[in-house]
Amino acid sequence: MIYNKITEQVLAAIKAIVGDDWVITAQPELEKYSHDETEDLHFYPEVVVKPCTAAQVSSLMKLCNENLIPVTPRGAGTGLSGGALPVMGGLVMAMERFNKVLQIDELNLQATVEPGVITEEFMNQVAEKGLLYPIDPASKGSCFIGGNVSHGSGGPRVVKYGTIREYILNLEVVLPSGEIIWTGANTLKYASGYNLTQLMIGSEGTLGIITKIVVKLIPRPTIDALMLASFTTNEAACAAVSAIFRAGIIPSALEFMERRGVEWVKENDGIAFDLKDGIGAFLLIEVDGTNQDVIFADCEKINHVLEEFDCKEVLFADTSAQKEELWRLRRTMAVSVKSNSVYKEEDTVVPRASLPELIKGIKQTGGKYGFESVCYGHAGDGNLHVNIIKGQMSDDDWNDKLKDGIREIFELTVSLGGTLSGEHGIGLVQKGFMAIKYNETHFALWRGIKQVFDKNGILNPGKIF
Amino acid sequence: MIYNKITEQVLAAIKAIVGDDWVITAQPELEKYSHDETEDLHFYPEVVVKPCTAAQVSSLMKLCNENLIPVTPRGAGTGLSGGALPVMGGLVMAMERFNKVLQIDELNLQATVEPGVITEEFMNQVAEKGLLYPIDPASKGSCFIGGNVSHGSGGPRVVKYGTIREYILNLEVVLPSGEIIWTGANTLKYASGYNLTQLMIGSEGTLGIITKIVVKLIPRPTIDALMLASFTTNEAACAAVSAIFRAGIIPSALEFMERRGVEWVKENDGIAFDLKDGIGAFLLIEVDGTNQDVIFADCEKINHVLEEFDCKEVLFADTSAQKEELWRLRRTMAVSVKSNSVYKEEDTVVPRASLPELIKGIKQTGGKYGFESVCYGHAGDGNLHVNIIKGQMSDDDWNDKLKDGIREIFELTVSLGGTLSGEHGIGLVQKGFMAIKYNETHFALWRGIKQVFDKNGILNPGKIF
Known part of the structure; x- marks a missing residue:
């Protein structure tokens, strides 16, 4: 895929859509948008745009689609797989102004929220009404609910309350063509054609940009x-x-x-x-x-x-x-590990009875390749976060040899019936390991689906596969 | 799409794949496979084939794909939307020999089953081990779990335990090309690329044929x-x-x-x-x-x-x-209604607080068009089954005028935030009403996805859209 750079003309069109105040092009301000929480990776976009309506997102998408400009949607930038990194440059669509809880419907135990709402703030608002939204990743204090949907995020309470898939009922989505659709209905059950809501969940911003989210709530345990x-x-x-x-x-x-x-x-x-x-x-x-x-x-x-x-x-x-x-x-462990050393985090998941074998194998691999690891995670779901510590490892070993060690960990994970990510997504950094579990048939289906939604491949290119 | 008839040569190839005993071509025996539980509809296939391995299904799919022969997968034939009706003739793939519970993994609270297992038999087997599989449609005593997955079936306990989407972890699927894949992993969480498992659930046998199902189980309430x-x-x-x-x-x-x-x-x-x-x-x-x-x-x-x-x-x-x-x-209500009169069943679903408005509107529409209706269903999910009774209605009114009444009911359903089906699927009989809720953008996405999986359109043609 060959993309174009953003010309002065396109930039003017962008400014006309959202207003000058919501367009960033100066290098120092772009820095914040050049990274997420994944390792120490940096990729600079050409421009960061902060729309606040689905109509603006739609106009931006049409413009970028016509001009073959890559678009990377971005939530709070707390991702751990590099999903929000603009690896091809282009435009970062920052969703931070979509920050309103539009409705908490106490009769139906549903809420409609914008994707840039901080997860914990939403949880607190529904808690005040005696209700529970149980999907609370460790980063709940800063992550956005839109990012949670895009990555299929989890957190500790999935083990009892079910995955985010059970709580997302309907999505307003802007497609790369600029068309705006609702993916489903505001109902607890849905058997009306291929489930586009479920397809969007975990698609890591590669199929469309979420602009509204209808959420299921439940009574709060006391x-x-x-x-x-x-x-x-x-x-x-x-x-x-x-x-x-x-x-x-x-x-x-x-x-x-x-x-x-x-x-x-x-x-x-x-x-x-x-x-x-x-x-x-x-x-x-x-x-x-x-x-x-x-x-x-x-x-x-x-x-x-x-x-x-x-x-x-x-x-x-x-x-x-x-x-x-x-x-x-438990919740600050990721941050603490990060502040102690350069590290890489893998998000292995296996059937839960295989956890002892998984962690044993991880340590053996560490011994073989000379790395220390710190493991923690949602054991009830069989979901183990493996933090590989650089420590005294040479840069060469860290950048090259380590890949084989990570590959061994994923090979073990897959051999135990598991997969590469339970809740962090594949993004940029796990992409190279996908062939451990998936074959050309899977890739062809995924590429085909991507093509249906985004024929020019402008939306979050370079991710997942 | 232009399909071919099954020639003597193709029939011989079919028999070579599964053995003569598992191929039905005689008209009286085909009758059973010409209908499901949907109204009084009958469509005869040219041949019914009963494979018992994924390899056989794969060979059959390759044969039919090369020869452009329509293939309609069939579970127990208990569907209420005509999903298993071979409307284009061709081959019915009867999954009744896939009737084994392959494993109940008590350590991981998972089971692996074939799609032709009767839902209640599976529930009973896991109950003996103190476990619960809570997806029990009214037809649980005769329906197959594979059909439940294909239609996104529900039942009364979804309201507490969540939808079938939460219980189906992984699927072995034969694609129209004959390729056999596992759609995901045997894990409770999954964030590893577009979720093909979720896409298969509720796809009504139009994307692939399910040959194995990995199911999540939970401890049984006492x-x-x-x-x-x-x-x-x-x-x-x-x-x-x-x-x-x-x-x-x-x-x-x-x-x-x-x-x-x-x-x-x-x-x-x-x-x-x-x-x-x-x-x-x-x-x-x-x-x-x-x-x-x-x-x-x-x-x-x-x-x-x-x-x-x-x-x-x-x-x-x-x-x-x-x-x-x-x-x-409650459970025999559908059968009782059916035995009393010719009827049509619609599977409306709305946010649950809109139920009073929905049922009031249904009765008003009945008054206007002169039909009686019997309503019942999973009110906790906002899911109301509307049985429209022919009673004294003339055949002309029943076949023509009634459509407008049904359209009005669906228009009301959609205006209340609901959709056409909560758990029965769209199949053949609701297809004509899909445009009430969905627009050309939805249809284009669905057709695109279908094309990715089934470029010749041989799998369950004429359904959903």
Whole structure:
């Protein structure tokens, strides 16, 4: 695909659409839009544009489509796979002005929001009405809900409440042609033709630009309990995970954390936490509901299960401050790891009973290729984030040899029935590994679908495949 | 699209693939495959073939693709939108020999099944292991799980447990080209390229033929309570629905039944049920869980809500026999209506708070066009099955004038934020109404996707759009 540069004439047309104030071309201001949270990658766009209506997005898309200018949609820039990086230059469509919760429909337990709403702000607004939107990635305080939809984002509560796919009912989307459609209906069930809503979810901004989102809400659980279980080894902690479900419990969160991650959070975040010798890994387990007796019984059952898996200690959070502190331990881990070293994050996911084998294999691969890794993640979903630390590795090894190590980790993941990403998406950085799991038939179908939506290939080029 | 007839040569090739015993060409035996449960429609295929491996399906697809022979996949033939009708003749691919539960993986709470497994048999097998697969359409005793996936089927428990989209993790699919792929991974989360699993769900056998299904299972609730609430009017019953959720309850079923439907079940099925004068409609409400106190508290809360909506009586099922009898009332309603009259069934779905307006509009339209209707369905999901009764209507009115009435019902449905089908699919009989909700842009995207999977258009032609 050959793209054009943005000419003075096109730039003038862009300014006419959104107004001069919402167009950035100066290099220092472009910097913020040249990266997301993926490694230390930088790609500069030619221009950043901040529309605020679907009509403006439509006009911009038509203009770029006619002039073969690449368009990269961008949410909050918290992505971990490079999905928002404008690798071909061109225009970055920054969605930050789409920041309104348009409606919270308490009768239908639905909401209509714009894609640039910060996930946590939306969660708080619905919580005030006694409702729950349970899709809360670790970055919930800064990420946008539009980015969550585009990446199929998850977070700790998917394990009980289901994936984002269950909560996104309908989308207003601007296609590369500039046409504006609603993908489906504002209904809890849908069996009316190929499901375009589901196709958009996780398509990483390559098929269309989301301008409105209709979300399903549910009644909010009123109480919860949180416990932290300590194990001597990673494998022991991971082995306990599937047994908890087998005991008939669906926790509202079941998170795994490796000791090294906790150490770094302590150092970086100053969290007061008594990290005992001989402890190698933790499970952070939450149950929620509406009845104290049930919560208590669930905790007891979990405790019994943990005993069978050589759990050394179970710490119950008694106060909401303690709960917050334990959650902070988990939620800030990514940031702490990042601030300690150059790193690469892989988002492996396997059937949950295969977690012990996965983490064992990751460490073996690390030994073979000479890298340290810090693992944590949504163990209840079989979703393990693998943070590979540069540490003392030479730049050559980091940039070249490491690829083979990552490949081995993904080969293991796939051999266990898993895939390359559970919730971060493929974006730029995992693209090269897709052939480990998918064959030419998959690629041909994906390319074909892309072509149907975006015949000139202008939308977020260079991503996924 | 111009298709070819099946020649002697092609027939010989078909027989060579599956063996003579699994090929039907004699007219009397073809009759069973000429219809499903949709109205009184009949379309005869030229041949019915019963493969039992993906390799056989692949060989058949290649043969038909090369010879431009239409292929209509068929499950149990319980569909209500004509999806399994071979409207262009050709070959019916009957999946009844794909009838094995291949694995129930108790460690991962997953199962791998063939598409021709009867839904209820699968549910019973996992129930024996203390597990739940909650997608149980009214036809669960005879329908196939493969048909459920193809149509995005639902049933009463979607309201609590989520749609079939949340339970189908991975599919083995034979494409029209004969290529065999797995659409995704055996994982609870998936963010690895366009989601082909989700695209297959609800595609009504037009994109590929499903040969294996990986299913998510959950721990089974141990107790439940069932109540039947009586109201004087349809609108009163429907108005109570959204209030139940607003009170913080998510019932495991919330079904609406119109009086006329209950009358017909009584007549047809001989169910002993005291149908009191002045009662116009019912809600069948189930709550489930693991704790008797919680169930009891939920029932009390629901009772309070019902009182606010002019509920005349609440009947609690005390024994499992009583529960079964109440469920039979609901589950056999479709069959009872069918045995009483020629009818057409529409599968409207709206945001649940719009149900009162929907049912009022349906009755007004009935008055205007002179038809009686019997409504029932999954009110908790806003999903109302509208059975239009031929009764004394002339054949001319039934075949022609009625279309305008149905159109009005769908126009109302769409104006309320809803769509044409929540769980039955579009198939043949709703196809003509799709333009009420969808525009040329939607159709172009759908046709484009179809073309990517099936460039010769041989797979289930004449359906959806």
